[in-house]
Amino acid sequence: MFAFAVRRITQAIIVMLVIGLLGFSIKQKIGDPVRDIVGVSVSVAERDALREELGLNDPFLAQYVRFIKNAVHGDLGMSFFFKRPTLEVILSKAPATLELVFASSLIIILLSIPLGIYTAINPRNLPSRIIMGGSIVGVSIPVFLTAIILIYIFAVELHWLPSYGRGETVNVWGWESGFLTLDGLKHLILPSIALSSIMLPLFIRLIRSEMMETLETEYVKFAWAKGLSRRRIWFLHAFKNTLLPVITVGGVQLGILIAYTILTETVFQWQGMGFMFLEAVERSDTSLLVAYIIVVGALFVVVNTIVDLIYGLVNPTIRITGRK
Amino acid sequence: MDHLLEVKDLEVKFALRMGDLTAINGVSFTLDRSERLGLVGESGAGKSVTGFSIINLISKPGYISGGSVIFEGRDLTRLTNEGMRHIRGNLISMIFQDPMMTLNPVLTIGTQMVETLQAHMDISRKEAEDISLEKLRKVHIPSPEKRLQQYPHEFSGGMRQRIVVAIALLTDPALVIADEPTTALDVTIQAEIMELLLELCESEGTGLILITHDLAVVSQVTQKIAVMYAGKIVEAGQTEDIIDNPRHPYTQGLIKAIPDGRNPGARLNQIPGTMPSLIDIPPGCSFHPRCMIRGDICRHESPALKNIHGYRSMAACHMLDTAEKQAGANVTK
Numbered sequence A: 001m002f003a004f005a006v007r008r009i010t011q012a013i014i015v016m017l018v019i020g021l022l023g024f025s026i027k028q029k030i031g032d033p034v035r036d037i038v039g040v041s042v043s044v045a046e047r048d049a050l051r052e053e054l055g056l057n058d059p060f061l062a063q064y065v066r067f068i069k070n071a072v073h074g075d076l077g078m079s080f081f082f083k084r085p086t087l088e089v090i091l092s093k094a095p096a097t098l099e100l101v102f103a104s105s106l107i108i109i110l111l112s113i114p115l116g117i118y119t120a121i122n123p124r125n126l127p128s129r130i131i132m133g134g135s136i137v138g139v140s141i142p143v144f145l146t147a148i149i150l151i152y153i154f155a156v157e158l159h160w161l162p163s164y165g166r167g168e169t170v171n172v173w174g175w176e177s178g179f180l181t182l183d184g185l186k187h188l189i190l191p192s193i194a195l196s197s198i199m200l201p202l203f204i205r206l207i208r209s210e211m212m213e214t215l216e217t218e219y220v221k222f223a224w225a226k227g228l229s230r231r232r233i234w235f236l237h238a239f240k241n242t243l244l245p246v247i248t249v250g251g252v253q254l255g256i257l258i259a260y261t262i263l264t265e266t267v268f269q270w271q272g273m274g275f276m277f278l279e280a281v282e283r284s285d286t287s288l289l290v291a292y293i294i295v296v297g298a299l300f301v302v303v304n305t306i307v308d309l310i311y312g313l314v315n316p317t318i319r320i321t322g323r324k
Numbered sequence B: 001m002d003h004l005l006e007v008k009d010l011e012v013k014f015a016l017r018m019g020d021l022t023a024i025n026g027v028s029f030t031l032d033r034s035e036r037l038g039l040v041g042e043s044g045a046g047k048s049v050t051g052f053s054i055i056n057l058i059s060k061p062g063y064i065s066g067g068s069v070i071f072e073g074r075d076l077t078r079l080t081n082e083g084m085r086h087i088r089g090n091l092i093s094m095i096f097q098d099p100m101m102t103l104n105p106v107l108t109i110g111t112q113m114v115e116t117l118q119a120h121m122d123i124s125r126k127e128a129e130d131i132s133l134e135k136l137r138k139v140h141i142p143s144p145e146k147r148l149q150q151y152p153h154e155f156s157g158g159m160r161q162r163i164v165v166a167i168a169l170l171t172d173p174a175l176v177i178a179d180e181p182t183t184a185l186d187v188t189i190q191a192e193i194m195e196l197l198l199e200l201c202e203s204e205g206t207g208l209i210l211i212t213h214d215l216a217v218v219s220q221v222t223q224k225i226a227v228m229y230a231g232k233i234v235e236a237g238q239t240e241d242i243i244d245n246p247r248h249p250y251t252q253g254l255i256k257a258i259p260d261g262r263n264p265g266a267r268l269n270q271i272p273g274t275m276p277s278l279i280d281i282p283p284g285c286s287f288h289p290r291c292m293i294r295g296d297i298c299r300h301e302s303p304a305l306k307n308i309h310g311y312r313s314m315a316a317c318h319m320l321d322t323a324e325k326q327a328g329a330n331v332t333k
Helices: A002-030 A033-038 A044-053 A060-072 A086-121 A126-140 A143-157 A182-215 A218-225 A230-267 A273-282 A286-314 A316-323 B047-054 B081-087 B109-120 B125-138 B157-169 B187-204 B215-221 B239-244 B249-256 B296-300 B320-332
Strands: A170-172 A175-177 B005-016 B019-031 B036-040 B062-071 B092-095 B175-179 B207-212 B224-229 B232-238
Touching: A002 A060, A002 A286, A033 A044, A086 A126, A086 A175, A086 A182, A086 A230, A086 A273, A086 A286, A126 A182, A143 A182, A143 A230, A182 A230, A218 A230, A218 B092, A230 A273, A230 A286, A273 A286, B005 B047, B019 B047, B019 B062, B019 B224, B019 B232, B036 B047, B036 B215, B047 B062, B047 B092, B047 B175, B047 B207, B092 B157, B109 B125, B109 B157, B125 B157, B157 B175, B157 B187, B175 B187, B187 B207, B187 B215, B207 B215, B215 B239, B224 B239, B224 B249, B232 B239, B232 B249
Parallel strands: B036 B207, B036 B224, B092 B175, B175 B207
Antiparallel strands: A170 A175, B005 B019, B005 B062, B224 B232
């Protein structure tokens, strides 16, 4: 397990270096740190002096190394608009996004597993056909449209749920949480449903197809021949084997959810990282954009590494190789 | 007349879009307590389907469309799912072909053994583990206490099949159905597993249905043989009768096809042609297109399995007089 973990973590570091290179290149090409600092009313000569002082005339590689060094120390540059370190800006927005992603993941996991198993066991009955048909519809409708439809039905017409914002939040050790108030939870419902609407059908389909394949295997047939109960065969023998591929794909997909938050947060005016990102694009706040890319990239890498480690725990074959 | 198992006019069909295909067509045989029967034939003859239909576990879209399977006085084809569950793995257990595929890769051997016992008996995990250990010792697995905690991938193919044998015998079933139990193994391990199975069935008084295409194996293990062709039994009788004096031309062909080592380098005798697929089973005797002694009647009329004058075994062939002469000719040659 130790060797396995070390290998995974090394890979994660390499991926982060590449993400850093991409982010840095964007900054080089598009951004102008001098503008971020001084504004318009400063002369060209002064700008050039500042450029030299900041090391902006150094070779690309030297600047990249400096960029990575700073990044490791948590310095991802200053936001031109907020006049604050970008990392600080992003971290202040992160709880909103992470809570949204968490709520969506919960919806996805809690619904896709039972529905996936159900449709695999009864592939041809009416409820399964309805679920599978519905899942195609779910995949095909873009997130922003789902979000607008949800707002129209539940906020505009029925007045059941609020249509935008996070509602009342509570500050718990610097973390602005909407989980702890009724108002916050109400505000969370529509955005998290909208965000899960793309991934949920994918997960149902993935679990269903993997499960159907597992149900055809010899070891499941042998389990029937041993006279085990249906429940044990479905939920232990078949499902545990279904889980392996689902975890691998699922980890990546949950990471992609973070990217989808940009759309959802914009529609719902949800004050998270995705909303901030679009604002930063409008303001050409390059440092903030690059910092966002790097933070989200890091989140992605961390999620994937954790997923791989969990996979190692579920799959006995990997565990053994790791132990040796 | 109290048989352990009596299969009567068993008929199995596969429901396909183009209509039902008959895979098993009127198969009948009996098995007494501690008796061993070999079901023999080429691939596609319906041996495995027959085996699986005894415990009503044919893969979809197959279903039992007729006949009965009387086991200890009960017709298994009429049992409910729950009733059948108490039979499977408890009174009748199965051994599958490929031990690499039969054991669940993500569960320990211990779990897979204990769950079988607990599915049929009201016992604690500790008691179930003790029975499992005892059975693992019987199939000669060294240090079974340690092995119980291990996963299937930590065992070799031969070891896994021993474990499968141990699982099959956990509940001391009255009948074991072994579907090609050694086909997927190395030749040396094949003999080991077969010997182990025979030894355990003999010592525990377990009935055995051995499904195989290997006549050599059958001749050493079973007392009775039923030869299947295209979903029917074409010859049935005592093992020595069928091996020494096969009556049906198909059985004769099978036996002649066994390499005997007396003439190294000589061409093996093979039966011309292949087993017909279920979609176009020829009319009349389904073997007639490949048969060397066919007559006109074979094209139109399906022969019944019947006793043959002067012999103990039964065969389904119109041309038995001719077959008899041929067998005689072979003996004199």
